[in-house]
Amino acid sequence: MYEENSIDKNSVIPIYYQLAKLFEGKIQRGELKPGESMPTEMKIVADFGVSRMTVRKAIAELVAKGMVHAQQGKGTFVSNPKLDNVVFELNNFDQEIRQRGFEYKTTLIEAKIIKADERLRKIFKIDDHNFRLLYFRSVISAEDEKLAYEVKYTIYTKSKPILEFELQDPNLPYLITANSDYLPMSSKKVLQAAVSAKEDASILSIGLNTPLLVVEQTIYDGQLKPVGWSKSVYRGDRYKLTSNDGWYKEE
Amino acid sequence: MYEENSIDKNSVIPIYYQLAKLFEGKIQRGELKPGESMPTEMKIVADFGVSRMTVRKAIAELVAKGMVHAQQGKGTFVSNPKLDNVVFELNNFDQEIRQRGFEYKTTLIEAKIIKADERLRKIFKIDDHNFRLLYFRSVISAEDEKLAYEVKYTIYTKSKPILEFELQDPNLPYLITANSDYLPMSSKKVLQAAVSAKEDASILSIGLNTPLLVVEQTIYDGQLKPVGWSKSVYRGDRYKLTSNDGWYKEE
DNA sequence: CAGTGGTCTAGACCACCAT
């Protein structure tokens, strides 16, 4: 790709975007090194003959990407790439499987109304011993191979019956929206490594002592009241998490 | 906290920030529901007597948080909270341990220059059979309990000797910067669940068949040339990943 | 066509930092 050191004011590509890419390139090619200062906003205004707001929007793009940081009264400086991030993304097996043209399906194993036990009352922060929950389990499989299973609980609202097919939707927040008056607004997930015990091995048709990934999710409404909880158990040899940090060269 | 439905133009708090918080509150309290449209920019301008750029900056904040999305020619709409994100953060055990006042230390086990074998030449994308790498291993422990171990490889640069204490720094990108001419710019990590084998059990003083988290990291320079590789093995009962999605009520 | 958000200008005043 041909990289100019100038901008085209008549291009359909916004000026701020051209400017941002221009400086991005300088940083990626090492012409501007971490710690060094960017040209001042007024200098860029003068160099390229654009307004200051346009320059600021360009710089804002770089700030958002974490490539530079601004200090009032001092200047704008090239940042060090943050490579020790610890943010991972669970590979969307759904997508991956589809890409390979495989069949991906969720099978409902069990669904019923239950009285919440001690543990569940604690999770849902409710003391009522008659507190009832909708409970259901399902297995996720592809190509006739079981990949994961899930156990889910949501607050039961009598007035809004749940349709069978809705239980197969893996999206718990959606289910809650459709079948209760609660509006899911945030969620917390915890992922841990585990080793298959008898029950896991039996459900997933795998051996004992094989690696698993376990994700426990709690869903909250706008007032941080827990309205759903789920536990997902993934085969460790079929799921992984990936993380891409830092500044990449553009296409 | 007292929530006004108006803004204070003379406050030290920027107007755009007050505006953003105002609409954030409306969304979190359900006064503006997902799918509904925000007031138009011109309406907000008229309602609050501020300039359009200020309004746009406020809306940009909400867009950045994923709370609303704008559609040219149509309007700006409240988004659905994304709760099925699959982005996890590995808990910074370092920090957690320090908070508890524990001792947290990295012990260097072994460090030497090696000839790259087939697997490493592939990782570093180099064919030269005499290609040399700096190799070292270390163990991370706290409170006299071993928590994790790491194996790291970086390209060896004769002219820049590495000091012993630098090897204890868990930050591989920093080590590369200090001891080679390469500038780490991006990295890719893959995390998987595993089960302790003999070697893991021995190094970490744990039992066989216990859960582990394994992170393999490749570090690239600005040209996407691999310049470092590491494998970290964490005790599955001591490390976990967490994820917080959606819109939280602000303090 | 009118209304929306997207971009851009040419000013202005301010808070902060170094000297």
Add this chain to the structure above:
DNA sequence: TGGTGGTCTAGACCACTGG
């Protein structure tokens, strides 16, 4: 004190959407 980035204004033209 002069230079920096942070905020804000009051315009303008554009591309896109819908009726």
